[in-house]
Amino acid sequence: RNPQAAVIMNLPSLDKYESQVASGGALIVNASLVNREVRRTDLDVVMIPAQEIAESIGNRRLLNIVMLGALLQRKPILSLEDIIQALDTHLPERHRRMLPANLQALRAGAAFARGENVLESRA
Helix, strand or coil, X not given: CCCCEEEECCHHHHHHHHHHCCCCCEXXXXXXXXXXXXXXXXXXXXXXXXXXXXXXXXXXXXXXXXXXXXXXXXXXXXXXXXXXXXXXXXXXXXXXXXXXXXXXXXXXXXXXXXXXXXXXXXC
């Protein structure tokens, strides 16, 4: 009922789930598709331009991995290295060519959540 974190991909999700996150929890919000600020002040909020970051890496579909990197930076449920190892171990052979981009997206999301301007450094 009251998760410690939520990954918010769009405005309807923010409207629906913002009130449900436990006080002190984290909201990772895709600022590319959300046009309002988070109203609650008791949450750790990351407004991340996930789509723009994914596009700067070269594939818009990586935005979910960008969001995951930001989440894990703020709520280290698993380390980035654990995720990287899991991707390396379990990614089917036909998708292995995407591994470097996925790792780049994961690290970019984490870097943004640390306060680094990853878009400026890619320009």
